[in-house]
Amino acid sequence: MSEYLLDMRGIVKDFNGVKALDGIDLKVRPGEVVGLCGENGAGKSTLMKVLSAVYPYGTWQGQIFWEGKELKAHTIRQTEEAGIVIIHQELMLVPQLSVAENIFMGNEIRLPGGLMNYSAMYKRAEELMAELKMPDVNVALPVYHYGGGHQQLIEIAKALNKRAKLLILDEPTSSLTKAETEILLDIIRDLKRKGVACVMISHKLDEIAAVCDTISVIRDGAHVGTRPMSGMDTNEIITMMVGREIKNLFPREEHPIGEVFFEARNVTCLDVNNPRRKRVDNISFTLRKGEILGVAGLVGAGRTELAMAIFGCYPGQYDAELWLDGKQISVDSPRSAVMQGICLVPEDRKRHGIVPLQGVGANITMAVLKDYARYGVINSEKELHQIEKSIARMRIKTASPDLPIRGLSGGNQQKAVLSKMLLPNPKVLILDEPTRGVDVGAKYEIYKLMFELVKQGLSIIMISSELPEVLGISDRVLVIGEGQLRGDFINEGLTQEQVLTAALGQSSELAA
Numbered sequence: 001m002s003e004y005l006l007d008m009r010g011i012v013k014d015f016n017g018v019k020a021l022d023g024i025d026l027k028v029r030p031g032e033v034v035g036l037c038g039e040n041g042a043g044k045s046t047l048m049k050v051l052s053a054v055y056p057y058g059t060w061q062g063q064i065f066w067e068g069k070e071l072k073a074h075t076i077r078q079t080e081e082a083g084i085v086i087i088h089q090e091l092m093l094v095p096q097l098s099v100a101e102n103i104f105m106g107n108e109i110r111l112p113g114g115l116m117n118y119s120a121m122y123k124r125a126e127e128l129m130a131e132l133k134m135p136d137v138n139v140a141l142p143v144y145h146y147g148g149g150h151q152q153l154i155e156i157a158k159a160l161n162k163r164a165k166l167l168i169l170d171e172p173t174s175s176l177t178k179a180e181t182e183i184l185l186d187i188i189r190d191l192k193r194k195g196v197a198c199v200m201i202s203h204k205l206d207e208i209a210a211v212c213d214t215i216s217v218i219r220d221g222a223h224v225g226t227r228p229m230s231g232m233d234t235n236e237i238i239t240m241m242v243g244r245e246i247k248n249l250f251p252r253e254e255h256p257i258g259e260v261f262f263e264a265r266n267v268t269c270l271d272v273n274n275p276r277r278k279r280v281d282n283i284s285f286t287l288r289k290g291e292i293l294g295v296a297g298l299v300g301a302g303r304t305e306l307a308m309a310i311f312g313c314y315p316g317q318y319d320a321e322l323w324l325d326g327k328q329i330s331v332d333s334p335r336s337a338v339m340q341g342i343c344l345v346p347e348d349r350k351r352h353g354i355v356p357l358q359g360v361g362a363n364i365t366m367a368v369l370k371d372y373a374r375y376g377v378i379n380s381e382k383e384l385h386q387i388e389k390s391i392a393r394m395r396i397k398t399a400s401p402d403l404p405i406r407g408l409s410g411g412n413q414q415k416a417v418l419s420k421m422l423l424p425n426p427k428v429l430i431l432d433e434p435t436r437g438v439d440v441g442a443k444y445e446i447y448k449l450m451f452e453l454v455k456q457g458l459s460i461i462m463i464s465s466e467l468p469e470v471l472g473i474s475d476r477v478l479v480i481g482e483g484q485l486r487g488d489f490i491n492e493g494l495t496q497e498q499v500l501t502a503a504l505g506q507s508s509e510l511a512a
């Protein structure tokens with residue numbers, strides 16, 4: 001018998017003649033944790049979709065050997081029965097169903113008569129929540145009650161509940177906090193001890209380094225190399241990924257910072273379901289012209305809600321007094337925000353950022369379509385010109401601007417959403433987790449672009465859960481904890497510890 005649990009050979013997959021995978025091999029031993037690395041659009045998710053039969057046998061070429069035998073699976077259920085369980089990059093939960101129902105979807109526990117055994121499912125779901133250190137989650141509540149980080153962990157609980165021999169995690173930590181990430185990494189280590197193998201895809205290379213035995217790098221659908229993690233460092237992974245060395249991950253550039261340009265006063269947001277609870281509790285802050293203001297805090301601290309209130313799209317009751325360039329403004333919808341010069345690139349691009357079935361180009365020009373219209377007729381030549389400019393500027397990887405944006409890799413979708421929000425020429429740009437799911441090379445480009453924009457006088461609010469990013473890019477850092485402003489620091493000599501301490505509310509000192 002082969003020493004490999006999984007042996008994928010010469011996998012080729014094309015989409016309408018465009019090769020996403022061009023003859024890739026991937027081998028995994030029992031209990032081995034393999035880090036699958038590569039830039040946005042390299043083909044990582046596609047390879048895992050081939051493996052899990054999201055793309056059934058026959059829609060790709062090559063061979064998959066599983067426990068020594070060729071696997072020709074036509075459905076995801078077949079691969080799951082074989083012991084291959086995948087957690088997709090984009091969450092697959094049904095928001096209206098309860099946490100427990102989501103965990104057991106397609107896998108329900110039934111009573112002898114065939115009726116659902118809710119009490120058994122609730123009990124097991126609660127056990128899983130405890131295992132993932134989320135005992136406070138009410139498994140009977142609909143999933144939409146919970147934020148991105150919790151939803152990601154619920155998705156993981158769903159996978160853990162299936163009996164996996166190989167667990168595939170496609171960007172599992174992109175919406176997790178540091179603490180949640182640690183829980184997940186511990187679970188992977190624990191599974192490994194139990195003999196479960198794992199393929200982990202992540203753009204956070206320190207996580208890859210922390211938990212993987214082997215690194216496999218792909219570029220443009222081709223295999224670049226496979227190496228043991230021991231004796232390697234993250235810089236070498238980066239060099240393998242992008243084919244060149246990136247010395248400074250945060251290309252901070254000097255830029256002049258002007259007077260206070262934007263101000264939010266007394267922003268308060270009430271919880272949609274429980275108006276007695278404040279998600280944002282009387283936050284006030286200022287933003288200077290040409291400034292990059294980082295907003296740090298734990299996931300669920302109220303940062304996204306704060307951004308939504310400023311952009312006029314908070315779904316519940318809220319109050320916000322906004323001042324722009326010395327004048328009080330009234331924002332009651334995203335439309336009015338955009339018209340007055342405030343743009344938001346949302347955190348959850350699948351829900352708020354893109355129209356999945358529309359073309360990449362149409363998605364980019366969506367917010368400014370009227371600029372190309374005269375007497376109601378769209379000047380498509382002008383529009384196409386702008387689209388091509390945006391695609392080139394952000395180096396969005398797509399075969400054509402007409403392809404549905406859904407087909408783009410995660411990072412490229414993010415770049416398209418960013419392009420869309422730059423077209424209305426905002427004065428204040430709010431970026432909510434702008435580099436989530438974005439590869440190191442593209443991150444670098446996004447940071448460069450941010451500096452280019454502030455040099456032109458734009459002011460940027462960047463919400464980020466990546467402390468190195470917040471500290472590497474921001475001029476000033478706001479720290480939010482439990483809906484309250486816990487710190488406002490000039491970013492000079494500021495440390496991760498200081499920010500975390502403030503976020504946890506152990507010190508309410510305002511340093512700036």
Ligand SMILES: Nc1ncnc2c1ncn2[C@@H]1O[C@H](COP(=O)(O)OP(=O)(O)OP(=O)(O)O)[C@@H](O)[C@H]1O
Nearest residue numbers: 015020040041042043044045046407408409410411
């Ligand atoms: N359904 C699809 N239709 C058309 N093209 C697709 C489809 N899915 C993927 N592609 C293309 O295949 C290539 C590989 O995409 P894939 O999603 O596998 O990249 P990835 O390595 O997972 O990137 P990321 O890090 O951004 O998630 C990309 O060029 C992408 O545009």
Ligand SMILES: [Mg+2]
Nearest residue numbers: 044045089410
């Ligand atoms: Mg992917």
